[in-house]
Amino acid sequence: MTAAPDGPQRTDARGARRSAGASAVLRAVLDEGPIARSTIARRTGQSAAAVTGHTAELLRRGLLRELPETEVRRAVGRPHVPVDLDTGRHVAGALHIAVHHATVALLDLRGNVLVQHEEPHDGLAAEELLARAAEILDDLLLGHAPDRAPLGLGVATGGWVDRESGTVVEHPLLDWRNVPVRDLLAGSTGLAVEVDGHARALVHAERLFGHAKARESVVQLFAGNVVDAAFATGGTVHHGPRSAAGAVAHLPVDDSAEPCRCGRTGCLEATVSEATLARKAAETGLLGQPDFPELLALAASGDSAAVRMFHDRARLIGQAAALLLDVLNPAVLVVVDRSVAQVPGCLPAIRDEVRERSRTCADPAETVVPTSFPGTELATAGGSVLLHGLYENPFGPLLTRFSHAS
Numbered sequence: 001m002t003a004a005p006d007g008p009q010r011t012d013a014r015g016a017r018r019s020a021g022a023s024a025v026l027r028a029v030l031d032e033g034p035i036a037r038s039t040i041a042r043r044t045g046q047s048a049a050a051v052t053g054h055t056a057e058l059l060r061r062g063l064l065r066e067l068p069e070t071e072v073r074r075a076v077g078r079p080h081v082p083v084d085l086d087t088g089r090h091v092a093g094a095l096h097i098a099v100h101h102a103t104v105a106l107l108d109l110r111g112n113v114l115v116q117h118e119e120p121h122d123g124l125a126a127e128e129l130l131a132r133a134a135e136i137l138d139d140l141l142l143g144h145a146p147d148r149a150p151l152g153l154g155v156a157t158g159g160w161v162d163r164e165s166g167t168v169v170e171h172p173l174l175d176w177r178n179v180p181v182r183d184l185l186a187g188s189t190g191l192a193v194e195v196d197g198h199a200r201a202l203v204h205a206e207r208l209f210g211h212a213k214a215r216e217s218v219v220q221l222f223a224g225n226v227v228d229a230a231f232a233t234g235g236t237v238h239h240g241p242r243s244a245a246g247a248v249a250h251l252p253v254d255d256s257a258e259p260c261r262c263g264r265t266g267c268l269e270a271t272v273s274e275a276t277l278a279r280k281a282a283e284t285g286l287l288g289q290p291d292f293p294e295l296l297a298l299a300a301s302g303d304s305a306a307v308r309m310f311h312d313r314a315r316l317i318g319q320a321a322a323l324l325l326d327v328l329n330p331a332v333l334v335v336v337d338r339s340v341a342q343v344p345g346c347l348p349a350i351r352d353e354v355r356e357r358s359r360t361c362a363d364p365a366e367t368v369v370p371t372s373f374p375g376t377e378l379a380t381a382g383g384s385v386l387l388h389g390l391y392e393n394p395f396g397p398l399l400t401r402f403s404h405a406s
């Protein structure tokens, strides 16, 4: 008799089991670290031997560290040495591309933003902007993390992003079409690069580092100059063919005659975008010229006309939120919008609209929540594109590619 063949298929199945086990260990440490190996085994349902094996490999790769023994040494057997994430060894590079500026940042393994830099990019072509972002990332690594190894670079932006090919298929507000972002940045940085849509990226961030209920099911509604959405249930973020899911920009809203680039009027994005609001503020004489940050600051300081504009806009965002809640019925809907954090009354206005319109949402105050990352949502989006991949598969291509390059 000959031994059973151990072909590539069998090796793949074993590799997938091994990375699923390691992923569960790393997430248990993320949630509860410092934590003893025996507790990890209980939490993840794995054998003590399997947890010991995964932990040893994660320690070897510098993702975990052992803490000094704190518990009383047992009379028999191995001591209880807890393990925790090693946040001092690696950093995740992050890039978010908004319509008028790019955010470049570094995050640690817990998703904490260590440093972020905003760079205006009006007038730059895609290739120029990406080259500039690579230079800034280099500066941040040298200046803020000279002793840490970069895990790679995560990139998030609005519009239609195909994660599989690392391409921005279409981003009309940037005037980008089929830009091979991953390949361009991998070439200029020498790092592993992952690209995804920013709403999906923030879903990953909420599920890893944010709202506990997001792990059941979550809708992310992003309202900036780009307006889009993403949905996840169980462990899966929905992409759909070519990652086109979540395009709510042209959802019709009531009481809007705002012309849209699609040729119709009253589309969600055209009506509630930051550019539209700033333009309206200038038209009514509230501002000397259209400037969204200035309008936001005016509202945050309590100017009643500016506040009213944001409250009217919040009701429109609430219309979209109510529809998404009824179609997808998530455990939680996360609103990412700068006014929610800065202008009092915006989140209640969104919830009021949901209360009036939704047929399924019983408790908007519990279900409609602000982002867990106010002020760092863009950096967090970029970094989470990469960190999501790491937590899914800690022994995956990210670290392999990096260790080959170094």
Ligand SMILES: [Zn+2]
Residues within 6 Å of the ligand: 249, 250, 260, 261, 262, 263, 264, 267, 270
């Ligand atoms: Zn439209």
